[in-house]
Amino acid sequence: KAGVTQTPRYLIKTRGQQVTLSCSPISGHRSVSWYQQTPGQGLQFLFEYFSETQRNKGNFPGRFSGRQFSNSRSEMNVSTLELGDSALYLCASRSGRARYPYQETQYFGPGTRLLVL
């Protein structure tokens, strides 16, 4: 099976612009989560989607938004970019077993490195 893919891998934008990042989960996975990783704040949760519905949202301003499509692919959008949005954005899809013994494995994509100038 192909792993989680993210596009683009690298991106340079200027303040005030907007950006859209894409994530394709592993085939058959319906859950997609997004994380922001910075040296100062570490890995912070952005959103989680399951079957096109947002299940959880992290503590980020409204400039950060996301969605999931019927084929489980997900996009996140950041509007009005700020310098502090420079980060590695990671997407993960989740496999799990709903019945005992419960098991969950999170698979991460390679990330999108965003630099805001």
Added chain:
Amino acid sequence: GIQVEQSPPDLILQEGANSTLRCNFSDSVNNLQWFHQNPWGQLINLFYIPSGTKQNGRLSATTVATERYSLLYISSSQTTDSGVYFCAARSGNTPLVFGKGTRLSVIA
């Protein structure tokens, strides 16, 4: 929400040495995972271990849920083990919360 703390923050080992990384969490969890992030940024899931002990080659992990901690053991370390090790936990259907990680450097 749940708090996850990892120690030590940094660790330097000679190749062949063993190490123990610790993860403390502030509340009962139904999900605890260990990850390794390589120098290129790729995060790899190592263990799903909300309780008990698991082993995979030179790596093993133990979670004592009643005392709210988990340990990751690395034996006979190799330079390819270098990177950052993260512990992440969740309670119920809340988001997975990551610790700040332990940066491991294995020197030949």
